[in-house]
Amino acid sequence: MPSKPQQIVMVVNGLIEDYRWAYEQAEKGQYLIGVDGGNNHIYRMGLVPDLIVGDLDSIHRQARYDFESKDIPFLTYPSQKDQSDLQIALEHAASMTPKEIVLLGALGNRFDHAFGNVVLMTSLEEQGIPVVLMDETHFIRIITRSLEIKQAVGDALSLFSLTPRASGITTQGLYYPLNDETLFFGDTRGLSNEIMDPDAKVTLKEGRLLTIRVKGKVDLE
DSSP: OOSSOSEEEEEOSSOOOOHHHHHHHHHTSSEEEEETTHHHHHHHHTOOOSEEEEOOSSSOHHHHHHHHHTTOOEEEOOSSOSSOHHHHHHHHHHTTOOSEEEEESOOSSOHHHHHHHHHHHHHHHHTTOOEEEEOSSEEEEEESSEEEEESOTTOEEEEEESSSEEEEEEEESBSSOOSSEEEETTOOTTSSEEBOSTEEEEEOSBSOEEEEEETTOOOOO
């Protein structure tokens, strides 16, 4: 196990439709964590996790048997607990001080789970560890200073303040520009902008922004 992996990829028990895409993302990381039922996705991708975390109530028997036979370490917890499997896994990953954590399979049909996963991103961001939550369509990050967006012309980009106000926001390469402006919590002014430049950028001076890039999905009405 690398002492300080550049990127930790965590696979969660949400929706993954394109396993080829997910495989490519998982392969980019230096350390792979399967979060309970997320190990079923890892098994289908033909990969082997470096660590398995959770209460193991969602992992399929064959996947568990196969990973146990490979002596993969398990970090197990009882099903009745105060934290979700993902929160436990994120706290463990944070102790490894990676430069970035990528979450796959953290979105899907359960909005409460998806929203909880976004909320969990904030605690890691406060520790200085950026978290990226992505699926085949969405690329979600929380920023406090800047975000550079490469080669995403035509994608939608939404900006939401997660603090009472996020101020000093300046954008480059977006259809609707912001120039040292403020977005407020509970306002939709930052909804569904369009990326116009292959080197787009968002910066802010104060507050916290939830940034959501949606591939090829723009409605400027």
